[in-house]
Amino acid sequence: MRMLVLAAIGLLALPALAADPLPRGTPESLGFSPERLGRIRTTLEADIARGQLPGAVVAIARRGRLAYYEAFGHLDGARTRPMPIDAIFPIASMTKPLTGVAMLTLLEEGRLSIGDPITRFFPQLGNRQVAVDGNPERLVPATRPITLIDLARHTSGITYGARGTTALHRLYPPSSSGAAREFDAAGLITKLASLPLLYQPGSTWDYSLSIDVLGLVVEQVTEQRLGEVLEARVFRPLGMVDTGFLVPEASRARYATPLPTDPATRQPQQVEMGLVQPRFDCGGGCAVSTAHDYLRFAQMLLAGGRLGEARILSRSSVAEMTRDHMHAGIANNLTGTEGNMVNWGFGLTVAVRREGGSALLGNPGMFSWNGAYGTAMFVDPHEDLAVVFMAATPGLLRQYYRRVINALVYQALDD
Template identity: 35%
Template sequence: MKALTYFSFLLCAAAIMVSCSSSEQETAQVIDVTAKARIDSTLTAFVANGKVAGASALIYEDGKEVYFGAFGFADKEARRPMDRNTIVKVYSMTKPITGTALMTLYEQGKFDLDDPLAKYAPEFADMTVYVGRGENGEYLGEPLERPITIRDLTRHTAGFGTNTNIPGLGDLIADADASNWNNTLTEMAEKMGQTPLWFQPGTQWQYGPSVDVQAFLVERISGQTYHEYVREHVLDPLRMEETRYVVPQKDIDRFSASYTQTESGLTQLPNEEAHAFNLKKWPLTPGGFGLTSTLDDYMKFAQMLVNNGTLKETTILEPETVKLMATNHLDENIEERSWLPSKGQVGFGIDFAVRLREPQSAEENNGVVGEFFWDGAATTLFWVDPVNKLTAVFFVQVFPFDGTLHKGFRDAVYGPVKVASKK
């Protein structure tokens, strides 16, 4: 009897240990039953409240799919639902793909990050910085204090003007029309090289055409067109067949419409206008925008990153390179950072924002220290969370960019922001 009792005790103890282990494992998991319900509710509310016509999300954790959801319409006028294979314009989520292509050349020893851009592209050898207009309206400039480096391109500190609304300089940017879709990347670079910079390299963070110059640099260094190079070295090896500049006619019925928020509510843009860049092959293959993708296709890219450069048996980058890209390169002395602080407690690496600190208030974007991410103009988003081995891709197609959607989705994934107590 005593032996039986002791045996029973051992069984009970083992059961308790298994239970505790399971409980700890369940606690460690980010996307549990509660999180899934929270995400469903959040995405449903985005649609029901008229914030978006359709929303979808895909999340992997520890190499496995743990969440997929699609709600509302990809094309409300056509009554086509948002689906797993819906094609969307990812806009600036093109940038990390371009940065990855560039860094494959870095691994080949083709350049160093602190090399002057003009070493490879003499189009940028004689740049000046805009300081104003003279009495007769003539342009006044000053010489560069130091050359633009490749690192400046990868962290948005090169000094390029961002738009045509900059007083004085905006007219010169408009006249150059460097980003015209009918320009090749070489023609774009030539026109940018003849346009004054907005500020001295390395002194400010300002979003702009730096990643388009990265695509040009890929062409110049590799000897291939950017489109060929990125397909051969990034997209095709990852089997990202549906990440493309041009959406073929056979797939048009999967192409999401785009929407804009107006005073009267959500308005669908005409498809021929919204899809114009992606319905034909243009001379320009920008590195900063232009790609379309699906949830599963873009997730392959995110999974490659969380796996330190490898997806299954395909290696795109070495672990050291991924770490370099996901490390903050933005000096704390660079205080002028445009709207980057709206992303949370972040710095900037190589074509990614990098989370440096936990949220300091409940209003900030949720996330984990060490996470790296980027988003797109139509409010798309993806991130890589190495701590939890979690990757998330979030698709909507709405203008203007709506950061409240990212805030809501992040809170749904991780739960409400827990602000660290200040000592």
């Protein structure tokens, strides 16, 4: 009977179910081939059966409606519990765009500018030195101060300790989550103030603790923790009920975990982000979320800063966030972090596709960022498309699934 009803309504949109992130539409009404969308299930279920990943949740929106929303496999790495559609995932660096939006809400209130020097907020980060070739014994003065735009687009000269092998890398905290385990907010600023930069500010894209510092700028301006700012300005207005920096005890049964052994390297793996309160709300990588919540966030950006009655940002702010801010004078090392992002630049906390070919399907102007533990998001304004993929794959397989989900979504477009 259900299939008959669906056939009868044809191209009409379906009402949202209680747990849906957006109102539903039939795949056909949204320009998808149902048969080709079915390849997502075929592919993921085959990989789950082979033991490549425990499970996943995929959410696809087009033209403001939900075209696809499915859960696959298992919630836990032991593969004993079915994956619920509302599974909670550690989203790691997909925290970064959340922090970018928080910063832009303050820009819209006139409380900061992306051109502001970091010394306006943290004077101790002034008078920087730069390590020549990553050697902290060979220092030259920074030619200019770090600015907020440097933080937002990873051109500050700050780095991640785990993303290089120089003597200077060994002095830096390894990651956002590693920094949040070791330092409180003041302690991180003190640590960074004691270290030289890897590059001259504004000269080189280098993945880094920059967004964590940007989150601390948000805290400095608002006199609140970043999680409180995001809850009031983003999560609550958008109905992102399962997004934050700590999974409540009542929700921990929905926390997704990876396979105990990485299928590619055969090394043990474990993720506990979100199960222990970080010492500070690290804006670069400590949040948890669901496919439901993050699709609503992505759709808000796709719709120019609004979702339903909630206006989070102006269209102009979203346009600035998702514009390529990498001019010709900046060395672009993006593919060293995201190997699939050939011919992409970077905006304010998101990567932005440029004109020309790439290793990923899509269109110029699409924007994206992903998480180290297997989560991914991309938005294509040309196609009016937003996609969220949630999986617990913290190894190198995460790069494989970013390519696969990208291909499976675009091959299903049929209009």
